[in-house]
Amino acid sequence: MWDGRATDLIVAISLREMKLRLAERDGYFGGYVSCGSAAIRDHDSMFKRITKYGLAWLLLIASIAGCSHAPEPSGEPARKPSRTAKKLPSSKSPAPGSPRTKRTGVPERSDPREDPPAIPESPGAAPADPPAEAPEQEPEPKPRRSLGDLLSRPADSAARWIPELPRMQVDDARAAAGGIRKLSGKRLTLYTDMPPAKAVDQLPEVFDRAFVQWCEYFRVDPAQHPDWSMTGFLMKEKARFQQTGLLPGDLPSFKNGYARNYTLWLYDQPSDYYRRHLMLHEGTHGFMNTILGACGPPWYMEGIAELLATHRWGDGRLRLNHFPTGREEVPYWGRIRIIKDAMAENRGKRLVGVIEYSASAHLETEPYAWCWAAAALLDGHPRYRDRFRQLAESVRQGDFTERFYRLMHDDWDQLCEEWQLLVSTLEYGHDVAATAVDFTPGEPLPPDGASVTIAAKGGWQDSRLRLEAGVEYGFTATGRYQVDDQPQIWWCEPGGVSIRYYRGRPLGILLAAIRPDQPDPSGLCGLLRPAVLGLRASLKPKQTGTLYLKINDSAAELSDNAGELKVEIKMNDE
Numbered sequence: 014m015w016d017g018r019a020t021d022l023i024v025a026i027s028l029r030e031m032k033l034r035l036a037e038r039d040g041y042f043g044g045y046v047s048c049g050s051a052a053i054r055d056h057d058s059m060f061k062r063i064t065k066y067g068l069a070w071l072l073l074i075a076s077i078a079g080c081s082h083a084p085e086p087s088g089e090p091a092r093k094p095s096r097t098a099k100k101l102p103s104s105k106s107p108a109p110g111s112p113r114t115k116r117t118g119v120p121e122r123s124d125p126r127e128d129p130p131a132i133p134e135s136p137g138a139a140p141a142d143p144p145a146e147a148p149e150q151e152p153e154p155k156p157r158r159s160l161g162d163l164l165s166r167p168a169d170s171a172a173r174w175i176p177e178l179p180r181m182q183v184d185d186a187r188a189a190a191g192g193i194r195k196l197s198g199k200r201l202t203l204y205t206d207m208p209p210a211k212a213v214d215q216l217p218e219v220f221d222r223a224f225v226q227w228c229e230y231f232r233v234d235p236a237q238h239p240d241w242s243m244t245g246f247l248m249k250e251k252a253r254f255q256q257t258g259l260l261p262g263d264l265p266s267f268k269n270g271y272a273r274n275y276t277l278w279l280y281d282q283p284s285d286y287y288r289r290h291l292m293l294h295e296g297t298h299g300f301m302n303t304i305l306g307a308c309g310p311p312w313y314m315e316g317i318a319e320l321l322a323t324h325r326w327g328d329g330r331l332r333l334n335h336f337p338t339g340r341e342e343v344p345y346w347g348r349i350r351i352i353k354d355a356m357a358e359n360r361g362k363r364l365v366g367v368i369e370y371s372a373s374a375h376l377e378t379e380p381y382a383w384c385w386a387a388a389a390l391l392d393g394h395p396r397y398r399d400r401f402r403q404l405a406e407s408v409r410q411g412d413f414t415e416r417f418y419r420l421m422h423d424d425w426d427q428l429c430e431e432w433q434l435l436v437s438t439l440e441y442g443h444d445v446a447a448t449a450v451d452f453t454p455g456e457p458l459p460p461d462g463a464s465v466t467i468a469a470k471g472g473w474q475d476s477r478l479r480l481e482a483g484v485e486y487g488f489t490a491t492g493r494y495q496v497d498d499q500p501q502i503w504w505c506e507p508g509g510v511s512i513r514y515y516r517g518r519p520l521g522i523l524l525a526a527i528r529p530d531q532p533d534p535s536g537l538c539g540l541l542r543p544a545v546l547g548l549r550a551s552l553k554p555k556q557t558g559t560l561y562l563k564i565n566d567s568a569a570e571l572s573d574n575a576g577e578l579k580v581e582i583k584m585n586d587e
């Protein structure tokens with residue numbers, strides 16, 4: 014469905030060139046910088062050659078085989094070459110002598126509740142094959158499977174509306190006799206064998222509130238869908254549902270949940286949060302298939318479902334599209350943990366690698382995390398949000414992803430840099446909007462120097478100054494600003510606070526980075542190679558480019574900062 018088969022040869026060739034170009038810049042990337050400015054892992058040229066020629070061969074083989082889809086993992090080849098990279102001291106580094114740390118500076122302990130369930134079936138689920146004596150009904154015909162089916166079928170939902178599939182009818186009396194009770198809401202009728210509990214019984218209410226927000230997000234008028242509702246099955250014991258005909262045999266096997274037209278199926282999950290999350294995820298697929306007609310290609314389908322399923326619920330209020338502020342808020346969700354672990358293992362995924370995920374990728378959990386991160390960036394970033402939301406109008410179009418590339422064409426390279434910055438510094442509570450980067454190129458430094466004001470609240474800030482490679486510049490920074498407000502205001506100067514650390518450096522210390530005039534699109538974003546300035550420093554850039562400045566703080570901890578600092582920059586005398 015999403016093979017993107019181009020009818021026009023020229024379009025096909027240019028698309029392949031584009032994909033090759035994108036893929037070339039897009040293997041995996043990993044742990045990036047060490048402390049200080051110089052210890053960077055650059056993309057080595059051998060790696061680029063391997064990526065380039067490997068992809069060229071794959072494309073050739075794919076075209077011989079008649080497959081018009083670029084080989085799935087434009088980002089995959091980089092998994093293989095081994096590289097000697099210096100690892101970034103992570104936020105796990107304890108603050109030396111720190112009596113207390115900022116939230117993100119707290120050494121992270123592995124918390125099993127952060128791990129998304131990766132079980133083939135839910136706990137307590139019956140074996141896949143029902144007991145021989147159990148079914149009284151006719152055995153369901155087993156769906157025919159081919160390798161093509163497995164590779165093209167989304168793992169947890171139909172990807173579009175299935176016409177001529179009759180709506181599932183439930184015999185309430187038979188269900189009740191089988192130990193399955195009915196929970197009724199306006200937008201969801203949920204059948205479950207779970208015992209009564211507040212977190213279960215309120216699921217239809219959560220779903221009702223979600224419907225309003227789905228309508229708002231996708232610009233759908235709820236008045237046009239007064240009777241829209243789905244039927245759901247929340248299963249603790251799979252066999253009960255099989256025996257009562259509520260888990261049809263023509264459904265593909267699924268790990269956690271599945272949605273098809275107006276019906277969704279869920280296995281119970283190990284936390285109240287993750288059970289709701291799964292319902293909202295499948296509900297998003299159901300909403301899109303029944304109202305928009307389709308979910309789009311895998312990266313978008315799963316990215317949007319994860320974006321809108323990630324939520325906050327309490328006191329009868331629901332907020333979809335919530336960026337979790339802490340792992341305790343989202344037990345068993347684990348998307349941020351998955352990305353942080355992958356980054357620590359040098360398995361950072363390039364954006365194009367996420368965009369090119371095939372449907373079968375989502376048989377694993379990790380792609381859900383990368384798709385969520387891509388959607389969270391595109392939807393949370395002020396420069397991309399409108400374009401990203403506009404895509405929802407194209408979910409039924411076979412060239413959806415090409416439309417996406419066209420929409421992002423003019424600032425694609427910057428988007429890839431923002432992606433690298435996000436996934437390299439991702440935190441619970443990451444403020445995507447506050448860390449958005451202005452990519453305006455700098456002007457040459459005036460002969461008598463310049464002064465720049467930097468806000469403590471921001472991420473990398475464009476000085477609008479262009480520094481020359483090989484020239485030594487002197488920096489002097491002054492100012493007093495706030496880096497925390499709990500339990501009292503923490504004041505800081507450009508030298509940082511030496512008893513609290515973030516990423517191995519004093520919290521609040523002034524950092525600088527040069528974004529080259531001609532960034533290597535296959536390389537590491539220049540802003541991931543910061544140098545420490547502090548109160549006073551000299552810097553001789555290796556590449557000519559625009560100077561960026563920020564204070565050292567987590568992207569999740571900017572909202573409690575206030576004030577600014579002044580940085581004087583001049584050319585040092587020879």
Ligand SMILES: [Zn+2]
Pocket residue numbers: 169170294298314315318
């Ligand atoms: Zn899904």
